[in-house]
Amino acid sequence: MENNVIIKISHLFKSFGEVKAVNDLSFQVRKGELFAFLGVNGAGKSTTISMICGQLRQDAGEVEINGRNAVLASGETKRELGIVFQDSVLDRPLSVKDNLRSRAALYGITGRSFEKRLGELMELLDFSSFINRPVGKLSGGQRRRIDIARALLHRPEILILDEPTTGLDPQTRMLIWDVIERLRKDEGMTVFLTTHYMEEAASADYVVILDSGRIAAEGTPYELKTKYVNDTVSVYGASEEDMKRLGLAYTPVRDGFRFSVENTGEAVALITAHPELFRDFEVIKGGMDDVFLAVTGKELRGDNK
Amino acid sequence: MKKLCALVGRHRRLYFKDRGMLISSFISPAILIVLYATFLAKVFKESFVSALPEFFTVSEKIIDGTVAAQLTAALLAVSCVTVTFSVNFTMIQDKVSGARKDLNVAPIGKPTIYLSYFISTVFNSLMVNLAALALCLVYVSSAGWFLSVTDVACLVGDVVLLVSFGAVLSSVICYPMTTQGQMSAVGTIVSAGYGFLCGAYMPISSFGEGLQKVLLHLPGTYGTSLLKNRMLRGVFVEMGSAGIPEEAVNGIKDALDCSLSFHGHAVTTPEMLLVMLGSIVVLGALYFVIMKLDKK
Numbered sequence: 297m298e299n300n301v302i303i304k305i306s307h308l309f310k311s312f313g314e315v316k317a318v319n320d321l322s323f324q325v326r327k328g329e330l331f332a333f334l335g336v337n338g339a340g341k342s343t344t345i346s347m348i349c350g351q352l353r354q355d356a357g358e359v360e361i362n363g364r365n366a367v368l369a370s371g372e373t374k375r376e377l378g379i380v381f382q383d384s385v386l387d388r389p390l391s392v393k394d395n396l397r398s399r400a401a402l403y404g405i406t407g408r409s410f411e412k413r414l415g416e417l418m419e420l421l422d423f424s425s426f427i428n429r430p431v432g433k434l435s436g437g438q439r440r441r442i443d444i445a446r447a448l449l450h451r452p453e454i455l456i457l458d459e460p461t462t463g464l465d466p467q468t469r470m471l472i473w474d475v476i477e478r479l480r481k482d483e484g485m486t487v488f489l490t491t492h493y494m495e496e497a498a499s500a501d502y503v504v505i506l507d508s509g510r511i512a513a514e515g516t517p518y519e520l521k522t523k524y525v526n527d528t529v530s531v532y533g534a535s536e537e538d539m540k541r542l543g544l545a546y547t548p549v550r551d552g553f554r555f556s557v558e559n560t561g562e563a564v565a566l567i568t569a570h571p572e573l574f575r576d577f578e579v580i581k582g583g584m585d586d587v588f589l590a591v592t593g594k595e596l597r598g599d600n601k
Numbered sequence: 602m603k604k605l606c607a608l609v610g611r612h613r614r615l616y617f618k619d620r621g622m623l624i625s626s627f628i629s630p631a632i633l634i635v636l637y638a639t640f641l642a643k644v645f646k647e648s649f650v651s652a653l654p655e656f657f658t659v660s661e662k663i664i665d666g667t668v669a670a671q672l673t674a675a676l677l678a679v680s681c682v683t684v685t686f687s688v689n690f691t692m693i694q695d696k697v698s699g700a701r702k703d704l705n706v707a708p709i710g711k712p713t714i715y716l717s718y719f720i721s722t723v724f725n726s727l728m729v730n731l732a733a734l735a736l737c738l739v740y741v742s743s744a745g746w747f748l749s750v751t752d753v754a755c756l757v758g759d760v761v762l763l764v765s766f767g768a769v770l771s772s773v774i775c776y777p778m779t780t781q782g783q784m785s786a787v788g789t790i791v792s793a794g795y796g797f798l799c800g801a802y803m804p805i806s807s808f809g810e811g812l813q814k815v816l817l818h819l820p821g822t823y824g825t826s827l828l829k830n831r832m833l834r835g836v837f838v839e840m841g842s843a844g845i846p847e848e849a850v851n852g853i854k855d856a857l858d859c860s861l862s863f864h865g866h867a868v869t870t871p872e873m874l875l876v877m878l879g880s881i882v883v884l885g886a887l888y889f890v891i892m893k894l895d896k897k
Contacts, residue, residue: 349706350706351706370708372708375708379706381702384699385698385699385702386700386703387611387698394611398610401606401607402707402709404604
């Protein structure tokens with residue numbers, strides 16, 4: 297398998313009537329990496345995920361999981377995928393245990409094997425206190441933990457998380473991210489993530505930004521930030537005359553001044569050339585929010601602009 | 602097989618957890634018995650008595666037994682099919698709740714998923730309809746009991762057959778449905794119309810010739826007749842023993858749809874069984890084809 301690729305998408309197309317939801321999409325996900333798939337609502341993220349999971353048949357193109365065609369070898373590829381859907385899809389009237397038991401049986405995990413796996417997941421996701429409660433009576437955060445437990449029941453190689461932390465409290469978000477990090481570290485699990493939180497995408501190994509079913513940009517967070525957004529330099533304790541000497545557009549802030557440079561190299565050159573001016577300063581790289589805005593012209597949270 | 606059992610178990614647990622659906626499934630046949638006994642028994646009895654030749658004297662027990670057997674057979678014929686439509690609710694509910702997405706990503710084939718809905722519908726509907734059969738037998742015993750142990754065993758078999766027919770019919774009809782509204786609309790239509798179409802509410806012998814011909818092409822008609830034959834067999838034997846001529850008994854059989862004639866051929870009870878079995882096979886094949894053609 298080339299470069300340890302675990303998911304390979306090649307020239308994928310999917311239309312719903314006149315709407316081209318996915319339009320010639322190609323990308324690769326490497327084993328063990330955290331892959332972030334970004335895009336505004338309707339960009340084609342969920343449609344792509346549905347095709348990866350075999351829920352939806354593509355019009356053209358190919359999806360390969362671990363070197364196998366996902367359509368032709370759907371039974372085997374399904375065992376390699378664990379999916380956390382955007383909305384909880386567990387049976388609300390049934391207890392957590394009943395839900396997990398019935399889903400585990402679909403992977404051939406029954407009896408003692410199930411009890412053992414349940415114990416491991418209870419420890420990992422800390423849900424022993426509500427194991428017998430109906431899923432419909434759980435809080436959003438508790439339910440999310442059970443959704444993740446369900447996805448992990450069969451020890452998948454790839455964990456697909458479709459906006460897993462949307463609407464959750466910070467504590468639960470942190471717990472979920474701790475779990476994801478542990479799974480990646482301890483089990484080498486590949487995580488395919490869609491999210492609206494840019495700070496989550498910032499910690500990804502690789503990012504693909506989708507716009508109208510096409511890739512608008514891709515790369516590591518560093519590459520994207522370097523390519524699409526400026527660095528911000530804040531200078532403290534300098535006078536306005538000093539700033540004018542630099543010949544750059546600047547903005548006064550409470551304790552100093554702020555200006556923008558194309559990249560960190562430019563900032564370093566300025567600092568080296570004017571050491572007397574840069575006695576107290578900070579250089580901040582542009583964030584993923586800025587990358588997303590620069591690439592798509594849209595903000596990820598709230599309405600599109 | 603384990604996966605299929607796990608799915609059937611899950612569907613059944615969901616059905617039992619829905620107390621409203623569970624209670625209404627069990628109460629419906631009981632309510633129907635009360636309604637039939639209250640409003641229809643008298644009409645059936647008067648119509649039966651008026652149809653008897655003047656010079657015949659038939660005991661009250663035979664008359665009441667005939668009416669009760671006719672009513673309960675009709676009730677079971679309707680209940681076995683209509684209950685499956687409310688019990689098959691899980692198939693649509695899973696689409697509404699998104700649970701189907703979760704089942705679809707598991708390593709199980711679509712045929713296993715759909716077979717599991719069918720099997721759980723059969724099990725749950727059987728539970729309700731066997732309870733209804735027990736109630737019916739209590740009612741029959743209070744009116745006039747002429748059934749043998751074999752008749753009761755055959756009735757249980759007929760209920761299994763009709764429930765299987767109802768389950769596969771509801772599976773085919775409910776397959777494309779995606780909302781609870783569609784399901785309840787279909788349930789209402791089936792509940793209202795099936796009793797007329799299968800000859801349960803009114804014997805098809807009382808309909809016009811054209812309509813009779815149409816209804817004789819529907820398998821439900823034979824299911825109802827099958828139940829009537831079982832329920833009334835003992836009564837007809839008793840009528841013979843009471844001195845009622847065979848021609849008169851045959852006339853009553855015709856009037857109550859126990860004897861059906863398909864294009865001049867008198868359909869026997871084993872043939873009725875075959876019609877029902879054949880319908881289950883054909884509808885089952887249709888269910889499979891629909892599922893296979895559905896590329897979603």
